[in-house]
Amino acid sequence: VGLWTVRAGRLPRWPLPEGVRPLAVGGRYPLLTFCVDYSPEGTLAYRELLVALAVRRGRRTGCTAVAVWVDSERSRAGGRTLWGIPKELGEFALEPAGGAAGTEHFRLRAPRTGEVRAVFRPGRPLPGRLPVRTRLFQEVDGQVLAVPAHLTGRPALTRASFRPDPAGALGFLGRGRPVLSFTLEDFRFRVGFRSPRDRPDRRG
Template sequence: MTEAEPFPPEPWDLRGRMHVSLWGPRRNRLPRWTLPEGVRPLTVGGRCALLTFCVDYSPEGTLAYRELLLALAVRQGRRTGCTAVAVWVDSEQSKAGGRTLWGIPKEIGGFAWEPWAGAPGTEHVRLRAPGTGEVRAAFRPGRPLPVRLPVRTRLLQEVDGETLAVPAHLTGEPSLTRASFRPDPAGTLAFLGEGRPLLSFTLEDFRFRVGFRPPRERLG
């Protein structure tokens, strides 16, 4: 990337530490997020599969920044994947690149990420952004699992009226984690305070590649 370029070219190879939580909210309790044409949430009994990612990307990767990302499990016909529906980052480069390259709706937010003195081993993350108010989350990783996790998926995102299937490949060393969220009850993420995650885990020293090598795949 040169000084004249606003963000790095794809694909991005990112590294760091992340906390992932899986939720099963009722669809009618979620905000009315806009999905690409023909893309629908995967639902079972009126409940969606929602993932939250609290990520601290390190300088060892393409960009260093912090992020809170919400993604819905979705389908388009027989194809399944995820769609990033709400994202906050503390990097203008990440915001510009995510929006321009892949249609990821990144917004700027302020993050605090620190150990929680009241509970040794626990990380405390705070986000403040317009519309969300203050969102607090705490993560206490438990016993590491004896595996290194590989996940390949596609982010189904809309760019200039076209639906892209953005390749994403994640690996890392997972630990089961206790997670809790305390969103502003008047903010856009208030629904996260209505229940607990179904499952949470932490990935240490993850590696995440996102984006295309030519040619790009277009779905419609």
């Protein structure tokens, strides 16, 4: 996971749901990049690179998934249909990168994105499990949903480098580096409502 802060002039003009605006902090816009390897114990086994922008809708804050790539057609179809997450297909590789033990090289290739490379070097483990609860503001069939998202895992601070194709969709991140990087081992990530009837009539 990488936490970035981006100047307004460098932020792509991603389409956001109605009434949703980027959340500015000190004149910059926070966003998160997630490089994920979902194991077979979950709903689906696949790899993903997800970019989430911190946003607000009225007085409520959360995130909007603005750019996502996966290597599973089922994940792509489900994310788009259920939650309005704009998933696209890509090819991934995850392999040891050499150097320090535990260092991993995460690579994505996709149309209009080129090649994106991320290298994660192990750092200091933190005690306990990190719980994160937020909501994803996404648009489905013209309606804005506040989709609950709950993430937990064993965190460790990490040194990371993120190298996107300068001409690709994430080229704007190539001039900077995350202000904070960490990994989550043994993570659990739930997105969505527990059942269809929990999908609220109060939207946004």
